Amino acid sequence: MPGEVAAAAQAALAVVSPEPGATKPDSILVADSVSRHFGGLTAVDVAHLEVQRSSITALIGPNGAGKSTLFNLLTGFDNADTGNWTYEGASVTNMPSYKLARKGMVRTFQLTKSLSRLTVLDNMRLGATGQKGERMGAAILPFIWRGQEKAITEQAMALLERFNLAAKSADFAGALSGGQRKLLEMARALMLKPNLIMLDEPMAGVNPALKQSLLDHIRDIREEGTTVMFVEHDMDMVRDVSDWVVVMAQGKVIAEGTPRSVMGNQAVIDAYLGAHHDRNLTASGESLTQGGNS
Amino acid sequence: MDLGFALTQALSQAIGVTAIIYLLATMGLNIQFGYAGLLNFGQVAFVAVGSYTIGACVMTVAPAITSWWPSAESYILWIAIPLALLVSLLLSLLLGIPTLRLRADYLAIVTIATGEIFRLVVKSIEPLGGVQGISGKIGANFYALNPFPDVDRVELGLVTYTRSDIWVVVVGWIVIGLLLLLTWALMRSPWGRSLRGIREDEDAVLALGKNTYLRKMQALILGGLFGTMAGIFWVVAKQSVQPDSFVPDFTFFCYTILILGGVARVLGPLIGTIIFWFLLVFTEQTLITAVESGTIGFLELTQVGPIRFILVGVALMLLMIFRPQWILGDRKELALDAR
Numbered sequence: 001m002p003g004e005v006a007a008a009a010q011a012a013l014a015v016v017s018p019e020p021g022a023t024k025p026d027s028i029l030v031a032d033s034v035s036r037h038f039g040g041l042t043a044v045d046v047a048h049l050e051v052q053r054s055s056i057t058a059l060i061g062p063n064g065a066g067k068s069t070l071f072n073l074l075t076g077f078d079n080a081d082t083g084n085w086t087y088e089g090a091s092v093t094n095m096p097s098y099k100l101a102r103k104g105m106v107r108t109f110q111l112t113k114s115l116s117r118l119t120v121l122d123n124m125r126l127g128a129t130g131q132k133g134e135r136m137g138a139a140i141l142p143f144i145w146r147g148q149e150k151a152i153t154e155q156a157m158a159l160l161e162r163f164n165l166a167a168k169s170a171d172f173a174g175a176l177s178g179g180q181r182k183l184l185e186m187a188r189a190l191m192l193k194p195n196l197i198m199l200d201e202p203m204a205g206v207n208p209a210l211k212q213s214l215l216d217h218i219r220d221i222r223e224e225g226t227t228v229m230f231v232e233h234d235m236d237m238v239r240d241v242s243d244w245v246v247v248m249a250q251g252k253v254i255a256e257g258t259p260r261s262v263m264g265n266q267a268v269i270d271a272y273l274g275a276h277h278d279r280n281l282t283a284s285g286e287s288l289t290q291g292g293n294s
Numbered sequence: 295m296d297l298g299f300a301l302t303q304a305l306s307q308a309i310g311v312t313a314i315i316y317l318l319a320t321m322g323l324n325i326q327f328g329y330a331g332l333l334n335f336g337q338v339a340f341v342a343v344g345s346y347t348i349g350a351c352v353m354t355v356a357p358a359i360t361s362w363w364p365s366a367e368s369y370i371l372w373i374a375i376p377l378a379l380l381v382s383l384l385l386s387l388l389l390g391i392p393t394l395r396l397r398a399d400y401l402a403i404v405t406i407a408t409g410e411i412f413r414l415v416v417k418s419i420e421p422l423g424g425v426q427g428i429s430g431k432i433g434a435n436f437y438a439l440n441p442f443p444d445v446d447r448v449e450l451g452l453v454t455y456t457r458s459d460i461w462v463v464v465v466g467w468i469v470i471g472l473l474l475l476l477t478w479a480l481m482r483s484p485w486g487r488s489l490r491g492i493r494e495d496e497d498a499v500l501a502l503g504k505n506t507y508l509r510k511m512q513a514l515i516l517g518g519l520f521g522t523m524a525g526i527f528w529v530v531a532k533q534s535v536q537p538d539s540f541v542p543d544f545t546f547f548c549y550t551i552l553i554l555g556g557v558a559r560v561l562g563p564l565i566g567t568i569i570f571w572f573l574l575v576f577t578e579q580t581l582i583t584a585v586e587s588g589t590i591g592f593l594e595l596t597q598v599g600p601i602r603f604i605l606v607g608v609a610l611m612l613l614m615i616f617r618p619q620w621i622l623g624d625r626k627e628l629a630l631d632a633r
Contacts, residue, residue, distance in 0.1 A: 077497065101503030113498035115491050117627050125484070126491045129503045133484035136512050140479040149484065172627060192503055 003223040009055040010243050018257030021048035028053040028196050028227045034083030043069045045251040056228045058238045061248035062272055067231045071200055075107045076100050102129050104195035112181040116174030123173050124156035127191025163187040179210040199230035203237055215241050300579035306453040308572035311531045314466035315524045320548040320563035322520030328558035330513035331493030333398050336405030337548055339412045340382055340518040342540040344525020347378035349428035349535040371435035382522035386515040394510045417537045429534030436530050462531045478560045556622030577602040
């Protein structure tokens, strides 16, 4: 049952023409001619990309398509060779990642980065921004930060409760299972109260039961007004949760559209399976595989 | 064979001047390596900066400026100490600015090289005493304040010190107490939490909106200042400074002490230092007594020095095998490292 925010976002995207670089009615993130080369290899070469506010946008594509590199560029974890991009209307091109995070554009990582030898609660509390006690001078004067710390702890416990991790709050994060760490990383990102949350393969290595719960969390996050953009290989998830799908191949955006339109797009099928996947490999037209009849 | 003497000697040394020097340097390493994960293999450079700044100010600068400030020699130490801390801060910036943006290994390489460069360069600078180093009444301003009665040796229960040593020891432990308190206050704060986060995974902390570069720099500076305090105590206590005292071994002893006591524990360096120096002096004194009394016939007195390191090394290895978390560590926390 889609919520109000979801319905509004889907309605807004319904009128957008499904083509690469399509203009959205209300974009939170706009990127122009972003490119990144590693030696002779062009990892990312995106002409134009917009992300609709309060939507759930999936970024898909075969391995090596440049999805994670694009994520790294947009979030300041790598420097682009060319291009400029704006977030909430202001240019954030090549802005350091920590500044972007403070502005509410928060990312998670493909390989979960839980801080092993910190407790789960400390992991969460670390996520809060604007902490007075994080300035070295104020750190030794607890009366400056104690009140704020209490509020942060309450916020953290509420989120842990929501993510079913409250019972683990005193454990070291390194003692959590892989799936729990994914949950923790997502919960920790929410401590920053993001406007745009960018999830790099949130479902990698997660069992089916937990997947469902992660999906629900992603829907909830969006229902609070946060824009979600994620990289994912799990097509069921993409179809299930996203309003809009952006497909990358060889560094370029090759298709965009609603999940339904993208899955039937010839360019997408070609990118995943090869342009000649439905043609026989021999000149005579005989199939190489026994009984093949493509 | 009188083990009582070996015991009192070992106790005196375990909380004595040398222990204070190593403890201060190790407390600095604990902040850098233990909490922030910075691999500083050149803590000795910060110690040397402290010793040399004081030595040069007192023995070279003060006599030179008496012509326009007649009482310079009565106050010079109190001016030299903040100056030494300032030089230490500049050294941290010099080391940190190019390396802290890079992976952890670069700081390790740069610091270990800096320690050696400092030692070798100082050796060939004549105003700094060259190979001979600097010696003289470097701590005169400090000892002028000594409140202890004018006797040869001061006895305090089990331990005895010379009159000047006891003054260094008392002030040393007061300073250590204050700095331990400072470490505790910093590390329980959100600032300390963000440092520990950086140690675990810097990118994750960056993604949470923290300026990790700034925090790493702060940790490097603070740890360096602790090391410089060690150097200041060193030169005041020994009243001399030689370049070849500042070999890389010093830093590695500090790491041994740190791991022995417990990494990223406020009291880890304290416990590590006491145990390390107690073991070292106790084995040495016991061996000396045993050799002199003929109990051990196959050793010469000159062999005792190296042998004690072998014995202490074996003891440390046994501890590592049977109690890998060392004294203050948490076994559960240690197990997380394995992944």
